[in-house]
Amino acid sequence: TNKWDLSWSWAYPQFSKLGPLKKNHRINHIPGSGVITIKNQIFATAERLQNQYGQELFQGIVPRHFVMPHQADEFEAIREAEPNTSWILKSQNHRGVRFFDNTKSVKDDKDAMEGGNMIAQCVDPFLVGGYKFDIGVFVLIASLEPLRIFIHDHAKLRFCQLPYPETL
Known part of the structure; x- marks a missing residue:
């Protein structure tokens, strides 16, 4: 049935289970976007693209x-x-x-x-004050057609609890 406005789920939905989306429908995960947001799938995607287009495609990136x-x-x-x-x-x-x-x-x-x-x-990793870190950016994709993306003004920085060792 199409009698819904919001689909909020931990899992990534499948288009086939959602049915055709209407203008009033809102979902928190775009089906298929896990290939660029979930580590295992990012690595699998990178591997597939490297096999298809050559190892140098992701050299120094992945x-x-x-x-x-x-x-x-x-x-x-x-x-x-x-x-x-x-x-x-x-x-x-x-x-x-x-x-x-x-x-x-x-x-x-x-x-x-x-x-x-x-x-x-x-x-030679980037360090801040001797600590490794990662950056989280919050993004809202409001529409795919036309593409409308909003990026939150504030990013999230996460730091390791222990300083990065000088020798490994």
């Missing part, structure tokens, strides 16, 4: 990454071949980011095997 536990074997091969590369493990539930102990197998790491992203640490 770090090397492995989705755990699905790519554990691939990661192990790289970890053993490149023992000096530092890795960060980001949990899937956004509740933990930590350096991965490169001296042990990923298969012995309970957190990694429960799922997450293993990401190559950039060599």
Whole structure:
């Protein structure tokens, strides 16, 4: 039925389940936008585009990454071949980011095997006062046709709890 005004959900809706959208319909997630907003899907999208258009497309933009536990074997091969590369493990539930102990197998790491992203640490990260950080920007896409986008005046900065180590 089309007798609704607002669809608010944690999950990304599917167009087929929403039916044709009317001018009065409002949704909090544009169907399909997860490919640029969810880490696993961002990495999968980048990988697909690299395979299609060449590795240089994302050179220096998207770090090397492995989705755990699905790519554990691939990661192990790289970890053993490149023992000096530092890795960060980001949990899937956004509740933990930590350096991965490169001296042990990923298969012995309970957190990694429960799922997450293993990401190559950039060599010279941007720091603020010695701390790593990320930036969150709030964006409202009011319409796709015509495209209307609003960016909130204030950004969100999140800092690591501990200073970035001088040597890894």
